[in-house]
Amino acid sequence: MQIINTIAELRSVLKNQSNVAFVPTMGNLHAGHIQLVEVAKQHAECVVVSIFVNPLQFGPNEDLASYPRTLEADCGKLKTAGASIVFTPSVEEMYQDFDGINLNQTMSITLPSIANELCGASRPGHFAGVATVVMKLFNMVQPSIAVFGQKDFQQLFIIKQMVKQFNLPINIIGVDTVREPSGLAMSSRNGYLTDAQRASASQLNSALQSIIQSVMCGNKDYAQLELQAKSTLNSQGWLADYISIRSSLTLLLASSTDTNLVVLGAAKLGNTRLIDNLTFNI
Numbered sequence: 147m148q149i150i151n152t153i154a155e156l157r158s159v160l161k162n163q164s165n166v167a168f169v170p171t172m173g174n175l176h177a178g179h180i181q182l183v184e185v186a187k188q189h190a191e192c193v194v195v196s197i198f199v200n201p202l203q204f205g206p207n208e209d210l211a212s213y214p215r216t217l218e219a220d221c222g223k224l225k226t227a228g229a230s231i232v233f234t235p236s237v238e239e240m241y242q243d244f245d246g247i248n249l250n251q252t253m254s255i256t257l258p259s260i261a262n263e264l265c266g267a268s269r270p271g272h273f274a275g276v277a278t279v280v281m282k283l284f285n286m287v288q289p290s291i292a293v294f295g296q297k298d299f300q301q302l303f304i305i306k307q308m309v310k311q312f313n314l315p316i317n318i319i320g321v322d323t324v325r326e327p328s329g330l331a332m333s334s335r336n337g338y339l340t341d342a343q344r345a346s347a348s349q350l351n352s353a354l355q356s357i358i359q360s361v362m363c364g365n366k367d368y369a370q371l372e373l374q375a376k377s378t379l380n381s382q383g384w385l386a387d388y389i390s391i392r393s394s395l396t397l398l399l400a401s402s403t404d405t406n407l408v409v410l411g412a413a414k415l416g417n418t419r420l421i422d423n424l425t426f427n428i
């Protein structure tokens with residue numbers, strides 16, 4: 147496994163590779179990321195994993211500074227998992243197109259209004275930051291396949307749209323969320339939780355599960371189900387951001403005739419913001 151820090155070296159190493167599978171990450175890898183590598187390996191012999199904590203997708207009061215950076219451990223896990231290349235550029239390398247690094251001057255991708263809903267409503271500019279770095283990484287790696295986790299359902303939706311609308315020749319694959327036995331979706335941010343918080347962190351998943359049960363029993367008052375789930379979470383000590391039942395095909399608010407659905411949620415437990423989602427069909 148090669149560890150590469152510069153775009154020039156990456157390009158030169160990948161020059162003769164016609165089939166590359168790519169897994170973009172921000173590091174602090176857990177079993178969910180390793181699953182993405184496993185899926186990537188099924189599609190190509192050459193698997194590139196990027197580790198880059200992208201400043202552009204963090205808001206001013208978010209956890210950019212404290213985001214866990216565990217490069218050595220990550221590389222160990224990726225070697226065991228069978229990745230071919232770890233691309234780990236510095237911020238300067240990624241955003242060096244200016245005299246000095248001025249992230250405010252970085253060109254970015256303008257996204258459709260769906261990017262301002264759900265997580266985008268409480269994290270303004272987040273998805274533009276994600277789309278911009280992913281577009282840059284795609285241009286550097288030039289993969290035929292890129293693998294993303296379904297846990298970030300809205301992110302995956304936006305990346306798929308970006309690839310379609312910008313005609314990028316990349317097959318985007320979404321991989322099921324890997325969960326703790328409690329149901330808690332694996333996330334690098336779970337590391338912020340105290341033991342007590344971790345013990346109750348699966349309540350977010352339970353809230354989504356109960357919505358699905360109610361819908362399956364015929365309740366189509368989605369707004370009421372969302373409100374009820376939020377208030378249950380708040381009474382359990384969370385600060386619910388949103389719980390939303392949407393079409394899994396368009397990510398628009400679900401109507402009573404939609405049959406492919408996803409219920410998404412985001413809520414804070416202490417200072418830690420967790421997200422989760424479940425897709426289901428009726």
Ligand code: PAF
Nearest residue numbers: 170171172200276279298
């Ligand atoms: O999902 C993530 O880890 C990040 O948003 C991504 C896709 C690597 C872009 O920075």
